[in-house]
Amino acid sequence: MTSTEQNIDERLITILRQVSDPEIPVLSIMDMGVVRSAVIEDGIVKVEITPTYSGCPAMDVIGDDIKNALKDAGYQSDIDLILHPAWTTDWITPRGRKALEDYGIAAPLDAEADKDVLLNNKRIVKCTNCGSQNTRLVSQFGSTACKAQFQCEDCQEPFDYFKCLK
Amino acid sequence: MKKENLYNYILGIADNSLILGQRMGELCGHGPSLETDIACTNISLDLFGQVRSYFQYASKIAGDGRTEDDIAMLRKEREYKNVLLVEQPNTDFAYTLGRQFLFDVYHLAFLKELQKSTDLTLSAIANKCVKEVSYHERFSSDWIKRLGDGTEESKQKMQEAINDLWTYTDELFHQTDADKAMVAEGIGVDVTKLKENYYSDVSQVLEKATLQVPVSKYFQKGGKQGIHTEHLGYLLSDLQYMQRTYPNMEW
Numbered sequence: 001m002t003s004t005e006q007n008i009d010e011r012l013i014t015i016l017r018q019v020s021d022p023e024i025p026v027l028s029i030m031d032m033g034v035v036r037s038a039v040i041e042d043g044i045v046k047v048e049i050t051p052t053y054s055g056c057p058a059m060d061v062i063g064d065d066i067k068n069a070l071k072d073a074g075y076q077s078d079i080d081l082i083l084h085p086a087w088t089t090d091w092i093t094p095r096g097r098k099a100l101e102d103y104g105i106a107a108p109l110d111a112e113a114d115k116d117v118l119l120n121n122k123r124i125v126k127c128t129n130c131g132s133q134n135t136r137l138v139s140q141f142g143s144t145a146c147k148a149q150f151q152c153e154d155c156q157e158p159f160d161y162f163k164c165l166k
Numbered sequence: 167m168k169k170e171n172l173y174n175y176i177l178g179i180a181d182n183s184l185i186l187g188q189r190m191g192e193l194c195g196h197g198p199s200l201e202t203d204i205a206c207t208n209i210s211l212d213l214f215g216q217v218r219s220y221f222q223y224a225s226k227i228a229g230d231g232r233t234e235d236d237i238a239m240l241r242k243e244r245e246y247k248n249v250l251l252v253e254q255p256n257t258d259f260a261y262t263l264g265r266q267f268l269f270d271v272y273h274l275a276f277l278k279e280l281q282k283s284t285d286l287t288l289s290a291i292a293n294k295c296v297k298e299v300s301y302h303e304r305f306s307s308d309w310i311k312r313l314g315d316g317t318e319e320s321k322q323k324m325q326e327a328i329n330d331l332w333t334y335t336d337e338l339f340h341q342t343d344a345d346k347a348m349v350a351e352g353i354g355v356d357v358t359k360l361k362e363n364y365y366s367d368v369s370q371v372l373e374k375a376t377l378q379v380p381v382s383k384y385f386q387k388g389g390k391q392g393i394h395t396e397h398l399g400y401l402l403s404d405l406q407y408m409q410r411t412y413p414n415m416e417w
Contacts, residue, residue, distance in 0.1 A: 054294055055215025083219060084290035086297065139201035140305050141208040145215075145298075149201065165297050 007037040012045065015073045019065045022058050023144050026103045029062055033091025036082060045070050045077040050087045052165070053145040089165045104128045106150065106161040114164035127152035128159045172285070173227050174247070174344035175354055177237070178390065179280075180220035181248035184238060185398070186269060187213030188405050189256060198259050205305060206262070212298040219291045235416055239409035243399050244392040247342075251334035253389070253398045257327070260313060260320070264327035267306035271367050272338045272360065274303045279355040288353065307371050314375025321376070328372065329380050336385035338364070 008016070016035055021027045029035055029049070036048045047066055051059045063079040070077040089108040092100070097107040106125050109117060116122040117137065125135050129152060138149040138158065147160040190210035197203025221234035228237070251269055256262045277299055280292035313324040339361040341349075348354025369379045388394065409415055 051215070051294075053212060053215060053298060054219060055211035055213070057211075083294050084286070086290070086293040139205055140301060141201070141205035143204070145208055145211055149204075163301070 006033075006035065007039065008035065009039050009045075011040070012038045012070075012075075015069050015075075016047075016066065019062065019069050022061045022065070024100070024103065024105065026099045027096055028099075029066070031093045031096030031099060033093070033096075034062065034087065035066075040075070043076070045075045046080065047077055048080045048082045050082050050085075052087050056145055087165070089162065092162075100162055101128060104159055105147065106159060108162045108164040110164065117161070125150055125161050127155060127157060129157035130155040169227050171344045171347040172353065173224055174342070175348045176220050176224045176227070176288070178247045178342060178344060179276075180217050180224065180238075181246050182252050182269070182273075183213040183220070184217045184405075185246065185248040185401065186252040186266075187211075187217060188401055189252065189254075190262075190266070192256055192404075193262065202259075209266070209302050209305070212295075212302070216291065216295045216298070219294070223287050223291070233416075235409060235414075239406050243394060243402055246389075246394070246398065246402070247392060248389050248398075249334065249337050250386055250389040250395055251331065251338065253395060253401060254331060254334065255397050258323060260323040260327040261331070263306055263309045263313070264324065264331050266302065267310050267371070268328075268331055268335055268368065269338075270299065270303035270306050271371075272335075272364055274299050275360045275364060275367075276355055276357065279360070283354070284352040310371055310377070311375040314372070314377040324375070325377050328377060329382075332380040332382055333384065333386050335364075335368075337387040337389060340387060340390055342390050 013030070016038060017028050017030050019029045021029060021032055032052070034049050034052060036050050038045060038047045047070075049059070049062060049066070059081065063081070066079055067077050092108070100107045106128055108114065109124065113122070113124055117125055123133050123135060126133055127135050127150075132152055132154040134153040135150050136153055138151050140148050142149045142160050146163060146165070148163050149158065150161050151158045187210045190206045190213065193203060193206040194210075195203065197206050217238065218234060221237045224237055225232055225234050251265060254261065254265050274296065277292045277296040281289050281296060283289040283292065310324065313320040315321070316324075339357045341356075341358060345354055345357065349356045372379050386395075
């Protein structure tokens with residue numbers, strides 16, 4: 001699920017782990033699942049990345065960051081943006097989900113639950129501050145394309161929910 | 167150009183998203199509340215992102231050195247093939263949402279079909295977009311119900327917007343020559359087949375919103391042929407300003 005479709009040369013894993021999402025600095029792009037393949041061909045690293053959302057402005061920065069990280073490690077690289085297969089929140093690793101939660105962003109639920117959440121049918125998104133389930137959807141759209149806005153009815157803390165995308 | 171039909175077909179799809187994206191972007195800093203302001207600009211961002219994928223592909227097909235920016239920013243009014251619906255102005259919030267809703271229902275159905283395209287790039291773009299557009303459709307449908315079934319004033323404004331915009335809905339289902347050629351090749355979507363479901367889906371939401379479904383038989387058309395309403399020229403002068411003032415800027 002998380003890594004079966006990824007094709008990443010072992011020598012590159014530690015380097016790519018250091019690159020993080022500029023919008024969510026605690027989250028490595030590897031844990032986010034946007035790196036689909038990274039292989040070394042004739043001394044040049046070919047990396048394929050896929051956008052989380054079409055309009056995600058972070059993609060250009062992520063591409064540059066990968067290039068720079070690889071350059072620091074002595075590699076030349078070509079970065080390719082691929083659209084197929086389309087990114088899904090399933091590709092966020094368990095480690096990535098934990099990093100999101102620790103950072104104060106509620107991690108995505110599964111698709112069915114997500115529908116309930118965004119239609120405000122059920123209260124199942126836990127407050128990242130106090131853990132209460134007594135939370136309310138403020139808006140389906142949040143500070144970035146991938147998030148929705150929530151507020152905790154108990155501690156009043158506003159927080160982001162990472163929308164489920166399948 | 168060898169693949170002229172495909173090129174024109176992609177532009178037809180992309181221009182809808184480009185022009186609607188620009189309209190939604192106009193609300194940046196002007197939305198009626200912070201949350202709706204962010205929502206409208208998020209939708210705008212999604213649409214612009216999708217547009218880039220389409221224009222990058224169109225640029226590859228054109229193969230004459232025109233970049234995605236040239237195609238997006240440097241055409242004249244008559245060369246834009248978007249439907250008239252998406253260029254209609256943000257008269258008030260009811261118009262903004264009415265336009266969004268009437269387009270989203272179509273857009274979602276269209277993309278679901280485009281996923282089956284035999285053109286692998288187009289189906290990959292559609293796979294990506296369909297996920298985003300389902301959020302748009304949920305957002306705009308919710309607001310139609312909220313305003314339609316809201317106060318006396320919100321209901322009256324929502325009804326007025328739907329009545330006015332209704333005249334632009336039929337054009338969504340008109341086929342251009344490029345459409346026909348692409349349908350024949352299994353690449354394009356036969357929009358005429360989407361019509362029946364569209365009106366029933368739209369009517370369902372309007373009924374839930376306690377709004378009247380308009381019954382007009384008179385519809386406007388022309389956008390797909392480049393004959394636009396007076397609003398598009400103003401929109402383009404805004405959209406193209408940076409590119410024309412500082413030529414060769416990139417996304």
